[in-house]
Amino acid sequence: DATSTDIQxxxxxxxxxxxxxxxxxxxxxxxxxxxxxxxxxxxxxxxxTYTVAADGTVTFVPEKSFTGTATGVTVKRVDKNGTEITAKYTPTVTPVTPTAEPATST
Structure with a gap:
């Protein structure tokens, strides 16, 4: 299985x-x-949205508002006999919280 973590x-x-x-x-x-x-x-x-490349690499493009750990997807490959093998990819999106500093002037 594979995982990844990045910001929102x-x-x-x-x-x-x-x-x-x-x-x-x-x-x-x-x-x-x-x-x-x-x-x-x-x-x-x-x-x-998840997209899988021919080599099994999964690309995940989160919706702008999504944060947390997604349920993930199951990727399937086969061996030369046609036997299926599966593994999971699960991304985690860390929330980004904007901050502000008040300003004053005289």
Missing amino acids: GQTQSGKPTFTEGDPNVPIDEDTPATFEDGSTTKTVEGVG
């Missing part, structure tokens, strides 16, 4: 690690990674 409104990315069960049956690098439902883009209302 910033794009994040993470790449789950996939390891073959046997060296004789490696991960199929010719088959692109997808989410568990077979898609490559997933939008979660109120949270943000």
